[in-house]
Amino acid sequence: MASSSKRMWQVVFWLGLLSFLVWDWTASPPVDLRQEPPLIAAGSGQVITGGHCSMAK
Amino acid sequence: MQRCGPTRRSSDGLFRVKRVPLAAVLAAFFIFLALAVSIRQAVLLLVGVGMGMALAGARFGFTTGWRQLIEQKDPQGVAGQVLLLALASMAALPLLGVFPELHAALGPPSVSLLVGAFVFGLTMQIADGCGSGTLYKAGLGVPLNMGILPLFALGSFLGSVHLDGWLALGQIEPVGLAGVFGTAGALALTLVLLACTLLVVRAWVGPGRQWIERRWIWGAVVLAGLATLNLLLAGQPWGVVYGFGLWAAKASVGLGLFDPAANAFWGQEGNAQRITQTVLMDVTSITNIGILGGALWIAARSGDTRATPLDREQWVVGLVAGFLLGYSSRLAFGCNIGAMLSGISTGSLHGWLWVPLAFAGSMVGVRVRRHYRY
Numbered sequence: 383m384a385s386s387s388k389r390m391w392q393v394v395f396w397l398g399l400l401s402f403l404v405w406d407w408t409a410s411p412p413v414d415l416r417q418e419p420p421l422i423a424a425g426s427g428q429v430i431t432g433g434h435c436s437m438a439k
Numbered sequence: 440m441q442r443c444g445p446t447r448r449s450s451d452g453l454f455r456v457k458r459v460p461l462a463a464v465l466a467a468f469f470i471f472l473a474l475a476v477s478i479r480q481a482v483l484l485l486v487g488v489g490m491g492m493a494l495a496g497a498r499f500g501f502t503t504g505w506r507q508l509i510e511q512k513d514p515q516g517v518a519g520q521v522l523l524l525a526l527a528s529m530a531a532l533p534l535l536g537v538f539p540e541l542h543a544a545l546g547p548p549s550v551s552l553l554v555g556a557f558v559f560g561l562t563m564q565i566a567d568g569c570g571s572g573t574l575y576k577a578g579l580g581v582p583l584n585m586g587i588l589p590l591f592a593l594g595s596f597l598g599s600v601h602l603d604g605w606l607a608l609g610q611i612e613p614v615g616l617a618g619v620f621g622t623a624g625a626l627a628l629t630l631v632l633l634a635c636t637l638l639v640v641r642a643w644v645g646p647g648r649q650w651i652e653r654r655w656i657w658g659a660v661v662l663a664g665l666a667t668l669n670l671l672l673a674g675q676p677w678g679v680v681y682g683f684g685l686w687a688a689k690a691s692v693g694l695g696l697f698d699p700a701a702n703a704f705w706g707q708e709g710n711a712q713r714i715t716q717t718v719l720m721d722v723t724s725i726t727n728i729g730i731l732g733g734a735l736w737i738a739a740r741s742g743d744t745r746a747t748p749l750d751r752e753q754w755v756v757g758l759v760a761g762f763l764l765g766y767s768s769r770l771a772f773g774c775n776i777g778a779m780l781s782g783i784s785t786g787s788l789h790g791w792l793w794v795p796l797a798f799a800g801s802m803v804g805v806r807v808r809r810h811y812r813y
Contacts, residue, residue, distance in 0.1 A: 388582060395577065395585040399731070402686065403718070409693060410717035418477040423674030424538040430674030431709050432722040435681040435768065435777035436544035436787065438606060438613075439707045 456739040465732055476719050483672055483722060487729015489665050490677075494575040494730065495737035497658025499523075501775040502563045502572050505801045506808075512644040519655025521633050526663035527784035528629045531670055535785060536622035543617070543785035544676045546772025548792055549610030551602065555770025556778070556793045558763060560800025563775075564808050565760035570679035570774030573761070574727055578734025583749065587761030588683075594765025595680050596687030603703035605770050616786035625786040632791065666780065673722040676781030679730075680768040682723030688714055749813075756811050771797070 420426035465488060473481035493499065504516020535541050546552060563569045568576050568584050573591055576584035616625035669677045688705060691697035692714055699705035699714050718724040749757070768774045772789055773782060779797070782790025 388580065391582045391585055392580045395588075398589075399728075402690070403728075405693070406689060406718050411715065413476050413717065413720060415475075415477070419479050421479050421482065422672055423540050424534065424671045426540055426674075428540060430540055430542065432673060432675050433678075433681040433685060433710065433713055434542070434544060434675050434723065434781075435678045435684075435773040436546040436613075436676075436782060436789065437681070438547050438549075438602065438610075438772065439704065439710075 456735060458736065458739045461732075461736055461739050465736075468732075472719065472725070476717070479672060480719060480722075480725050483669070483725045484729045484732075486665055486668050486672065487726035488733040488736070489729075490571075490662065490726065491575055491578055491730035491733020491735075492737055493658055493661040493665065493733075494571055495579055495734040497654045497661070499655070499658035499662060500572055501569045501779075502567060502801075505560075505798060506564060506805055508640065508644070509802055509805050512648070514640050514644045514648055514650055515652050515655055517640055518637065518651045519659050521637055522651070522656065523659035523663050524780060524783050525630060525633050526659060527666050527780060528626060528633075528786075530663065530667040531676065531784045532617060532622055532626045532629070532786055534667070534670060535617060540674050541670060542675045543615050543787055544678070544773065544777060544781035544790070545613035545615050545785075545787045546778060546782060546789035546793075547606070547610045547613050548789055549606055550608035551605035551610065551770045552772055552789055552792060553796055554605070555598075555767040555772070556796035557800040558767035559771050559774065560797030561804040561807065562760040562764045562767065562800075563797075564801050564804030565811070565813070566757055566764050567808075567813065569764075569776070570683075570768060571730065571776050573764070574679065574730045575734040578731040579738045580735075583754070583757050586754075586758055587764070589687075590758055590762040591765035591768075592683040592687040594762040594767075595684035595769050596691065596765075598766040598769025599684045599688070599704045600697075600702055602769060614788035616788065629783065629786065666784070669722075669726065670785075675722060676777075676785050677726065678723045678773065678777040678781060679727060680723075680765070680774050680777055682718070682721060682725075682727045683765060684769060685713060685718055685721055685724060689718060753811055753813060757813075 420428055423430045469481050469484055472484055501520060504520055507513040508517045535543055566573065566587055573584050573587055577588045616628055620628060666677045688697065692699060699711050704710060705714060713721055771793055772778055778790055778793040782793060
């Protein structure tokens with residue numbers, strides 16, 4: 383693969399990722415900053431409900 | 440066409456990002472997250488960047504470590520991984536005992552897990568990367584891994600869509616060792632099992648081998664520290680696969696191809712809510728983006744890449760393996776990070792079931808890899 387082709391792959395990859403993130407941000411409802419999670423979950427007393435790959439549900 | 444691996448220095452035409460502009464972009468993204476999403480997500484981005492830098496800088500490859508053990512009887516990679524698991528366990532299990540807000544990575548022992556782990560181990564050898572490996576190699580600019588990433592995401596999404604059917608084949612409730620033996624007992628059992636793993640490896644490789652190299656040691660120490668930080672900040676262990684699946688799920692919903700309400704997994708309250716939110720609010724998505732950025736930083740610094748020509752058949756096989764990698768990672772309730780590292784370090788039985796099945800798959804996978812002359 384020529385170096386220019388490799389460069390093209392990388393440009394396409396990063397532009398694709400950036401495009402997805404921009405689309406996601408504009409298509410999603412605004413973030414409610416008043417519902418901001420604690421900086422440190424440990425010791426916050428709040429139940430954390432994030433997605434994780436070990437979850438069956 | 441080429442196959443690339445981050446093992447040798449080269450200056451053969453990389454997409455050379457300068458470090459100062461890259462640092463400015465990462466800083467701007469950090470500030471954006473802090474102002475528009477949450478401070479936690481901004482800090483988690485930095486944690487992810489650190490993970491990417493450690494993975495790429497130490498060349499901490501789970502896939503390569505297993506392959507070197509199988510093919511060359513070289514135990515260094517696996518010894519580094521055992522060190523990582525031990526350090527992460529010594530931090531995570533006591534923290535889980537102290538802070539009730541924190542979650543372990545508990546997956547259900549199931550037929551789905553057994554099948555998924557075997558297929559994952561097989562395909563990761565062909566795709567030359569697990570979940571984290573695909574991420575950091577894509578960040579380094581390895582063409583095959585960049586091509587695999589969207590297919591991994593699609594596979595992860597479809598695996599989660601079909602997960603209910605796979606679980607219907609047989610499962611039991613997740614088993615947490617801390618719940619059975621207490622925190623101290625779970626940690627002791629985990630360390631004993633890790634020591635037994637090293638004994639099995641010693642029996643396989645025989646005497647006179649170098650056991651560990653400096654890069655594996657510092658990689659394990661840094662990654663264990665960052666995984667612990669992830670647990671403390673996010674309240675859950677480090678994961679990779681869920682974020683990929685969420686991206687594909689969001690895209691599918693956005694294109695009108697998928698109705699999450701009609702699906703057992705994505706119809707669940709938490710998952711349904713995350714589909715409607717920006718992925719920048721998702722923990723695994725933000726660390727995944729950070730890993731890509733951290734690996735790009737390493738590529739910008741050193742130009743690490745190796746290029747070997749790949750023919751059309753190798754590309755097709757590699758991309759198919761990448762799709763199956765994503766699909767099987769959901770059936771297995773995680774990859775080397777979510778199931779092995781996070782599962783074992785937080786005392787989940789499913790992590791201990793995952794390892795032998797994935798390793799058995801890898802033993803087949805290295806032969807397939809050889810067959811296709813990778």
